[in-house]
Amino acid sequence: MTCGDARGLFSELAESELADAEGAVVRRHLEQCAECAAQFEAFRRMAGAIERLPDPAPSEGARLRIQSVLLSQVEARRAAPEVMDVKELAAYLAITPEELEEEVENLPAFEFAGRLRFRKAAIDRWIGAREEERRRGIELSRLRAWRAPLLAG
Numbered sequence: 001m002t003c004g005d006a007r008g009l010f011s012e013l014a015e016s017e018l019a020d021a022e023g024a025v026v027r028r029h030l031e032q033c034a035e036c037a038a039q040f041e042a043f044r045r046m047a048g049a050i051e052r053l054p055d056p057a058p059s060e061g062a063r064l065r066i067q068s069v070l071l072s073q074v075e076a077r078r079a080a081p082e083v084m085d086v087k088e089l090a091a092y093l094a095i096t097p098e099e100l101e102e103e104v105e106n107l108p109a110f111e112f113a114g115r116l117r118f119r120k121a122a123i124d125r126w127i128g129a130r131e132e133e134r135r136r137g138i139e140l141s142r143l144r145a146w147r148a149p150l151l152a153g
């Protein structure tokens with residue numbers, strides 16, 4: 001293996017992406033070649049520094065898009081009518097109408113004139129029950145985790 005070969009594989013070596021045999025050949029070269037070893041050290045330090053760089057802030061356009069999505073969700077919640085159709089409920093729950101269609105069986109709904117409708121008050125109660133269920137589930141799993149060693153002993 002030449003110095004050029006070894007240096008061409010630095011990034012794969014640093015990411016542990018080389019096959020065992022190939023990695024061993026490059027490492028053996030590094031043990032025998034002080035210059036490549038020093039270069040690999042420098043490469044690793046730089047790669048680490050690049051990785052630690054903070055992610056760039058979102059662009060102005062992306063920021064505005066995120067803001068407008070958030071605003072429309074807040075708006076949907078504030079303006080949600082007492083009785084909602086699928087599209088309005090999807091906006092209220094901040095999911096897509098397609099996602100809602102999949103879960104629609106689990107929601108309190110009524111049918112009128114062949115159309116599915118949702119009462120905001122019923123949906124809010126349903127959300128409250130789901131929150132409570134989730135909180136209890138979390139508490140129960142904490143309790144189980146705490147009791148498990150006692151039961152085992």
Ligand SMILES: [Zn+2]
Pocket residue numbers: 002003004006029033035036037
């Ligand atoms: Zn070398």
